[in-house]
Amino acid sequence: MNIYELYKTNTEKEQKGLPVKFGDATVYIATSNLTGNPKMAKMQAEYIERATKRKGVESKPEELKEKMLDLYAECVVTGWENVRDENGKEIPYSKENVLKIFKDLPHFLDAIVAFSSDFTNYREKAIDDVVKN
Numbered sequence: 851m852n853i854y855e856l857y858k859t860n861t862e863k864e865q866k867g868l869p870v871k872f873g874d875a876t877v878y879i880a881t882s883n884l885t886g887n888p889k890m891a892k893m894q895a896e897y898i899e900r901a902t903k904r905k906g907v908e909s910k911p912e913e914l915k916e917k918m919l920d921l922y923a924e925c926v927v928t929g930w931e932n933v934r935d936e937n938g939k940e941i942p943y944s945k946e947n948v949l950k951i952f953k954d955l956p957h958f959l960d961a962i963v964a965f966s967s968d969f970t971n972y973r974e975k976a977i978d979d980v981v982k983n
Contacts, residue, residue, distance in 0.1 A: 867928035882966035890925035
């Protein structure tokens, strides 16, 4: 396998997201790698810029966690289908609903972080494998 086969990714899928099955639900996951997700890179840069302007004001761990959740809800989970609550009622996709599920189900967030941070999921061969499953 040559270096391009190892590292070349599908830019459109990195930004729009890949369909990933979670039980009966399908969640579209964009990459969290800054080189493949310019929207996330821009939001992180804006946050850092605002934080540096607040010199002498220390960020609290809870604030940092909220910002990370916001970044993933806004830039990484790009849509979903057939996501249901504990009673079987379908949950419409929205940033607010993504945030609620992240807070209710932290291991779901862990799965999103793990998938989105692995660039190999966005290689052409990997995309074929992910979409087939």
